[in-house]
Amino acid sequence: LFSWGRGLAIYSPVSVIGFAALFLSKRFDRWTKSLTAFLFLFFLVIHAKWSYWYGGWCWGPRLLLPVLPFAGLGLVHLFERADHRRIWGALLFGFGGLINLLAVFVPFSVFYQTAMVHGFKEEWLLWRRRYCPLLNHHELFASTQIEDYDFVWLGVSQWGWPVLLIGLFGLVLAIVGIRRVRRMVWLAETSNTGEKT
Incomplete structure (x- = not known):
C-alpha cells in the first residue's frame, strides 16, 4: 500500500481518499462497508503472500485493480457534498491523468531496463524513494523524442x-x-x- 514503487497511496491517492470517504460516510450501510473491506483485504492478503506481490514490471499496484471501483463509491459521496465540484473534479482528473500519461507516453519497461543497466536492484525500485518510478519517469519523458512516444494507436x-x-x-x-x-x-x-x- 505504501511502497514507493507500487503503493496505492503513491500511484492512486484518489482511491485512498475514496476508500476513506466510503468508510467514514453514514450514507453507506454496514453491508456495503463490510463487503468492500472483505474484498479489499482478500485481494491484499492473497497478493501479499505471493512472491511477485508487486505484479512484475508494471505501473502502480495493478494487482489491486479489481477492488479500486469500490473507491468510486466514496468519491461519489464526496462529490455530492462538495462545494465547487467542477474544480475538484478537474483537479482529480488532471492529477490522475498526469500520473497515467507518464506511463502511456514512455513505456514502463524502458524505465526498468534503464534502471537494470545502471545496476539498480529491483527492490530499490519498490522501496527507495530515490528510485521511485513515478518520481523518475518524467526524466525519460523529457528526454524522449516526440516520434518515440509510445502512443498506443500508432x-x-x-x-x-x-x-x-x-x-x-x-x-x-x-x-x-x-x-x-x-x-x-x-x-x-x-x-x-x-x-x-
Whole structure:
C-alpha cells in the first residue's frame, strides 16, 4: 500500500481518499462497508503472500485493480457534498491523468531496463524513494523524442483500429449518457421545487 514503487497511496491517492470517504460516510450501510473491506483485504492478503506481490514490471499496484471501483463509491459521496465540484473534479482528473500519461507516453519497461543497466536492484525500485518510478519517469519523458512516444494507436494492427474506435465511441456514448441523466435529474429537481412553492 505504501511502497514507493507500487503503493496505492503513491500511484492512486484518489482511491485512498475514496476508500476513506466510503468508510467514514453514514450514507453507506454496514453491508456495503463490510463487503468492500472483505474484498479489499482478500485481494491484499492473497497478493501479499505471493512472491511477485508487486505484479512484475508494471505501473502502480495493478494487482489491486479489481477492488479500486469500490473507491468510486466514496468519491461519489464526496462529490455530492462538495462545494465547487467542477474544480475538484478537474483537479482529480488532471492529477490522475498526469500520473497515467507518464506511463502511456514512455513505456514502463524502458524505465526498468534503464534502471537494470545502471545496476539498480529491483527492490530499490519498490522501496527507495530515490528510485521511485513515478518520481523518475518524467526524466525519460523529457528526454524522449516526440516520434518515440509510445502512443498506443500508432502500433495498432489492422484489427486494432476497430477495437480502438469502438472503445472511443463507447467513451463518447458514456459521456453523453451521463450528461443526459444529470440533465434529467436536474429538471426533475427543479420541477419538484416549483411544485412545492
